[in-house]
Amino acid sequence: MDAHFFGIFKALDGTCQWLFRRSEYTAWTDLKLSNQQSGLLCIRGKPGAGKSTLMKMIIKQIESGEHEKDATVLRFFFNSRSNTRLEVTMRGLFRSLLCQLLQQDKTLLQGFLPFYRRKVYMYGTDWEWYTEELKDYFWNMCMKQRRKHLFLIVDALDECDGTDLGVVINFFQDLLWSSAPEKPAVRVCFSSRYYPIVPLERCLEVHLDKHNKPDIIRYIERWLRPSDAVPGLKRLAAEISRRASGVFLWVVLVVNAIIKARDEGETMHRMLQMVQDLPKQLNDLIRQLLMAISDDRPEEALHIMQWVAFSRRAMSTRELRFAVEIGRMPNHKSHQQVLTSPTFISSDGQMEKLIRARTKGLVETRRYDGGSQSTEDSQATSTIHVEFIHGSVKEILLYHQGFAILDSSLGGSPSGGSHRYLATTCINHLGFEELPDLTLITAEEEPLERQEAVEVAKPLYETFPFLEYSVDSVLEHVTKAAFSSTSTPPSRQVMDSIIRSFHIWRRLADLNLTRNYVERRGSSTTFGHVAAEYNLVEWMTLLIQQGLDVNCIGGRYGTLLQTAAVMGHEGLADQLLEFGADVGIYGHGRFGSALSAAAFSGKSHIVRAILARGPDVNVAEGEYGTALHTAAQLSDANEDIIEILLEVGADVNIHPLDCRYHDALQAAAFSGNKKIVKRLLDAGASVNARGGEYGSALQAAASQGNEAVVTLLLSKGTDVNSNSGDYGSAVMLAASGGHLKIVRHLLALDLAPLIKKSAPSGEPTAFSEELEQRIKDAIALAQDVKKFFDALEKTDILTMKTILDFGLDVNVRGGDFSSAWHAAAIDGNAYAMALLLSRPNIKPDMRDWIGRTALWYAASEGHLHVVNQLLDTGLVDLTVKTANGRNLLWWPCHNGFVDVVWVLLEEGVSAHEEDMDGISPFMMARKERRAAVLEVIEIASGVGLEGGGD
The missing domain is CATH 3.40.50.300 (P-loop containing nucleotide triphosphate hydrolases)
Incomplete structure (x- = not known):
């Protein structure tokens, strides 16, 4: 931005x-x-x-x-x-x-x-x-x-x-x-x-505009340079300034026209007449320039303005050169044909001149003096972008019949026709002959890491400058063009064109998503899943009629219904249900069920429609838990959906194993919606349930400073002193977040027995003194914990040692990863781990909310030295598993950490122990094609370190 x-x-x-x-x-x-x-x-x-x-x-x-x-x-x-x-x-x-x-x-x-x-x-x-x-x-x-x-x-x-x-x-x-x-x-x-x-x-x-006349005069003098040596030029400059009425843009457009006229040899009298004939109102001047364009080769100007007005993002001159050529010549079949076309604009400089000439200055190119608009990983090679000279130009084009001046067929609604032009251009580009032979398209493997994706993308988008835009934007233009709102042959032709290049689009789209840290759709994605994501209703009907399985599974969200539901596409969800979409398919995609996906969207209509087909309202197969969990944890939760789910029997006390929030009450408490917290309590939610990342509903509310929720939970008898979860007590959580009112409230309750001893005078009482001291202590402890974990992150061993020497418990909960043991293990910080192990009363095998220990993390991240440090203590449990049953070898086998795998096999950890989904570390190594890991497991089995097999 x-x-x-x-x-x-x-x-x-x-x-x-x-x-x-x-x-x-x-x-x-x-x-x-x-x-x-x-x-x-x-x-x-x-x-x-x-x-x-x-x-x-x-x-x-x-x-x-x-x-x-x-x-x-x-x-x-x-x-x-x-x-x-x-x-x-x-x-x-x-x-x-x-x-x-x-x-x-x-x-x-x-x-x-x-x-x-x-x-x-x-x-x-x-x-x-x-x-x-x-x-x-x-x-x-x-x-x-x-x-x-x-x-x-x-x-x-x-x-x-x-x-x-x-x-x-x-x-x-x-x-x-x-x-x-x-x-x-x-x-x-x-x-x-x-x-x-x-x-x-x-x-x-x-x-x-009442004070900028001197600035306007200075601008005119800068470009026209009036002097006594050029008779009439001073009068011309004065006339421009007088008629401007403080509108700087009017001056810019007029001065550009005068410079052009002067360069073409017009007389001073003629130029003065031009200025006097121009409309004084900016909008009228813009309309006059548009009419001048319509009389002088309007097609190129129209296409340039359509790209500037309707493109998904600002386009570079280089991208626009290829976009205009591909749009002008839709019969191009290859990138090479574009480069050799006699109408192709071969340089950015030439494109800048053409833009100025064709659009009469209403569109301009700007070189950003602050650097590139794009991120460090963008493949754009130029910082020159194409924009309207002012927002007034876009307003007139879009809302005041401006496009109709250039093309009467665009009439009062230029959006649909323009998006059809942009979409067709992108589709044609994705069909270029060179693309199916790209290594990325023919390779069996997906780019695994962001850096790898960046390295693959850079030469690709250097070679095909318009390809990145086409991949990222084609379906958005298709949606806005409403191609799928009709069953006419042109609409089907467009769909068929997209399907022909769908494999190319999907691989390239996943490449771009990986570069931006966004989850890929993956090879299981069908065009039907993408159609559901973009709400292409009529095309979805056609696909199912042509044989697409309405219950096919793939992509990020699982079934077609889950995809439509999570995106909130009500009409499409209804249509899929009419076609027989099964609401009882569980365990696929991020949400695990169509009902949870619908709850996430906040669309009560979809929730009701799915419930009418009789799904299990209490299933918890996805990352978010049950549908009630999912709805409760949203900061803008739909209270109507909560009510609907409770009416049909949603259990408020279900505790999904690996859901961040132990129950729906904890999720709602964290989000801070007092009405939903009260409704869940009224429905029988346990106010003192323990588990999840925060430990309890009170701790979750305190962490976010949700005072009203804290007060409500306390009125229901919640335990103030609960110390479960990854971050310590509610007091610690509130102090760490700077929520002093909550700290005071919680500590005051703990000191309630002293209230009766308080004197009614203005003198400090034992109660008030004790309370203030405890508040200071809580804040000081929270600050020490923060400093300690900050120092750990920076490997500032001296600061860590100083804080521990002043009495901080080495096993204290806090930070982003539950404890110092976890934090040091995740980062592979052997120096910090050595310091922690040197202290008395150590507990290096502490579990986080999901059951992970420091050893589990160190092994999963491949930090062999830290693994050995922890094993040498003799204080770690080698049978540790997470809530979903993954043992110490699961991630090392998945990620190919051969040395760690060998050490753990020697310690007796099994590579054939299955998790709750029936998948063992050995299976993951085989799935990820970790040949060296498989060889180590085989050797270990041969020497008696590992038995069994899959």
């Missing part, structure tokens, strides 16, 4: 300086004034007046001015030109601001990482942040003690999604009014058009 920021016009030297002298701005930057007095500044202006450029200058001025060292600057530029929803929504705003804040404050980052890692553990790699959790977490971060003043710069507030706008405004105003006066200052700066009206309270305002 930084691409838009880096692509904003750079202000000319000497411009924008007027703002920094205005009283509104100087009051805003006066940090001695309270947040309520001068915390909010709004830059208002007409479309195209230069608000974004000015906002960029404000950021530069703060970062290089008097507050350079004592200010944290966070920015977000809403961008309606983008085809990425994140750039116009509240979720994108808070995700970006939180990321910037954590990058600039390492202390806050350390507190955030456990929360992030828990999300990864719970959802794997394929998940999205919930808007509310991002907003709440950002609020909490801002409320924490700051060492620097906080400047929040939000551009183009009027381009925020309408449903989010009011929430965003209220958030920032509440942040200003809630910040304590004694803390570093908070300053918020918005920019916005005059319309739509953005209501702001207690706001300092600057109207840009």
